[in-house]
Amino acid sequence: MFAQFALHERLLKALETLSFTEPTAVQAAAIPKALEGRDLRVTAQTGSGKTAAFVLPLLHRLLSEDKPKSGARALIMLPTRELALQTLKEVERFAQFTFIKACLITGGEDFKVQGARLRKNPEIIIGTPGRLNEQFNAGNLPLGDVEVLVLDEADRMxxxxxxxxxxxxxxxxxAQRQTLLFSATAGSGLREMVEQVLREPETLMLNRVSELNEDIRQQVILADDNAHKEAILQWLLENETYEKAIVFTNTRIQADRLTGRLIAAGHKVFVLHGEKDQKDRKLAIERLKQGAVKILVATDVAARGLDVDGLDLVVNFDMPRKGDEYVHRIGRTGRAGASGLAVSLVGHGDWNLMSSIERYLKLRFETRTIKELKGSYKGPKKLKASGKAAGVKKKKADPKKAGAKPAAKRKPAAKPKTGPSQVVSQDGLAPLKRKKPAAE
Structure with missing residues (x-):
C-alpha cells in the first residue's frame, strides 16, 4: 500500500482517487530512498511505473516546506515532447489536491509564450534539454532555487x-540539490553523466535489459523485400486481434510512404515523426488514445513516452538499429501487466540487426510463417568451407600407382635467346639442358 511510504496526505488522497493501491516494483524500491533525500540512479524497464516513482517524492518534498518567494524548485528533463507532455499530465494528476503548478517547455511551441509561462514562477518545470537550454540562454529560466533535478530516460537523451x-x-x-536519474537501460555511456550530475548515488537495478516483459510475445517473420513486408503488414493488421497497433519505421520517408499505402488499403492511420509539428503530433496521439484511429505509424520519436491503453500490437517494419531501441519500441505494449505482441519483419538487410539484438538480449525470437504469404528468403546461406579454407591440402597424383596415367610430356619450349647451351623452362624458374631436335 502507498500509505506505507508516509507520503503527504494530499498525495495519498490523490492516489486513492486515482485507484492507485499497490506500488510497482520500481515505486516500492525508489520512493522510500527518494524520500530520504538520496541521489538515485534507477534502471527499470519501460512501462514499470517510473514516472510515479519520482513524481510522488518530488511533490512530497515541495509540500513539506512552503517557499512562496522562491523560483522553480524542481526541474524535470526528458528526451521527447511526448514524454514531457505525459509527465506533465502525471504531475497534474498527483498534485490535483495541492496548489503546486507545473509548466511545459519543449520545442514546437511559441518561444515567447513559454517565456511568459516561466515568468509566472511555476514550482516545477518540465521540458526537453534543447528548448530548456534556449530559454536559459534568453534569461527566462532561473535555476538557482532548484531543489530536485530529475533526468528521465537519461539513456535516450x-x-x-x-x-x-x-x-x-x-x-x-x-550543488546541494537532490538528483534522480532514471533510465530503461544501463548503458556504459551514462557513466560521465552519472559522475558529473549525481552525488554518491544509490543504484537501483530493477531489471537487466534481457529481462523484458514476460507478457510480450516476440516474433520474427522473414520477408523477401519491402513489397513482401507490406503484404505481411496488411495481413497482420487485418487478421490479428488487437485494440490498437503501432508500426515502427527507421525513417520519416518510410513512415509517410507506409501510411499512404495503409490509408489506400482502407485503414484509419495517423503518422508520427520528427517533421510533424507539435499540433499534429498531439492530435495523432490523442486520436489513438480516444480510439478514433487504431493504427499509428511512427519513427523512434514515439518509442519513448507513448503510454496508450489497449496498445497491444507492435510491428517493426524496419528492425531498430540498436538493442536499446528495440526494448523501447516493444515496451509500448504489455504495459502495467497487460499482454502484447511484438512482430519484427526481417529481410536480407535486417538479418544482422536482428542477430545482434538477439545477442544483446540473450534470447531467441520466435519464428513465425504466414502460410498465405510464405516467401523464399530463409536467412543467410551457410558458406561451405573449401578444402583450402578448411586447411586440407590436395595430394598430387602418384603416376607410379596402378591405374594412374603418366603425365603428358611437356613440349619443348621455343628456342630462347639466352645462349646456345641453355633453354628456360616454361615456368621461368630454372634453366633446362638443351635437347637435340628430333629427326624430321
Whole structure:
C-alpha cells in the first residue's frame, strides 16, 4: 500500500482517487530512498511505473516546506515532447489536491509564450534539454532555487545528443540539490553523466535489459523485400486481434510512404515523426488514445513516452538499429501487466540487426510463417568451407600407382635467346639442358 511510504496526505488522497493501491516494483524500491533525500540512479524497464516513482517524492518534498518567494524548485528533463507532455499530465494528476503548478517547455511551441509561462514562477518545470537550454540562454529560466533535478530516460537523451545541454543545465542548479536519474537501460555511456550530475548515488537495478516483459510475445517473420513486408503488414493488421497497433519505421520517408499505402488499403492511420509539428503530433496521439484511429505509424520519436491503453500490437517494419531501441519500441505494449505482441519483419538487410539484438538480449525470437504469404528468403546461406579454407591440402597424383596415367610430356619450349647451351623452362624458374631436335 502507498500509505506505507508516509507520503503527504494530499498525495495519498490523490492516489486513492486515482485507484492507485499497490506500488510497482520500481515505486516500492525508489520512493522510500527518494524520500530520504538520496541521489538515485534507477534502471527499470519501460512501462514499470517510473514516472510515479519520482513524481510522488518530488511533490512530497515541495509540500513539506512552503517557499512562496522562491523560483522553480524542481526541474524535470526528458528526451521527447511526448514524454514531457505525459509527465506533465502525471504531475497534474498527483498534485490535483495541492496548489503546486507545473509548466511545459519543449520545442514546437511559441518561444515567447513559454517565456511568459516561466515568468509566472511555476514550482516545477518540465521540458526537453534543447528548448530548456534556449530559454536559459534568453534569461527566462532561473535555476538557482532548484531543489530536485530529475533526468528521465537519461539513456535516450544521451543517444539523441543532449548530453551537453543536460550537463550545462545541471551545472546551473545548486550543488546541494537532490538528483534522480532514471533510465530503461544501463548503458556504459551514462557513466560521465552519472559522475558529473549525481552525488554518491544509490543504484537501483530493477531489471537487466534481457529481462523484458514476460507478457510480450516476440516474433520474427522473414520477408523477401519491402513489397513482401507490406503484404505481411496488411495481413497482420487485418487478421490479428488487437485494440490498437503501432508500426515502427527507421525513417520519416518510410513512415509517410507506409501510411499512404495503409490509408489506400482502407485503414484509419495517423503518422508520427520528427517533421510533424507539435499540433499534429498531439492530435495523432490523442486520436489513438480516444480510439478514433487504431493504427499509428511512427519513427523512434514515439518509442519513448507513448503510454496508450489497449496498445497491444507492435510491428517493426524496419528492425531498430540498436538493442536499446528495440526494448523501447516493444515496451509500448504489455504495459502495467497487460499482454502484447511484438512482430519484427526481417529481410536480407535486417538479418544482422536482428542477430545482434538477439545477442544483446540473450534470447531467441520466435519464428513465425504466414502460410498465405510464405516467401523464399530463409536467412543467410551457410558458406561451405573449401578444402583450402578448411586447411586440407590436395595430394598430387602418384603416376607410379596402378591405374594412374603418366603425365603428358611437356613440349619443348621455343628456342630462347639466352645462349646456345641453355633453354628456360616454361615456368621461368630454372634453366633446362638443351635437347637435340628430333629427326624430321
Amino acid at each position: 544521451l543517444d539523441m545528443g543532449f548530453s551537453e545541454d543536460v550537463l550545462k543545465l545541471a551545472a546551473q542548479c545548486p
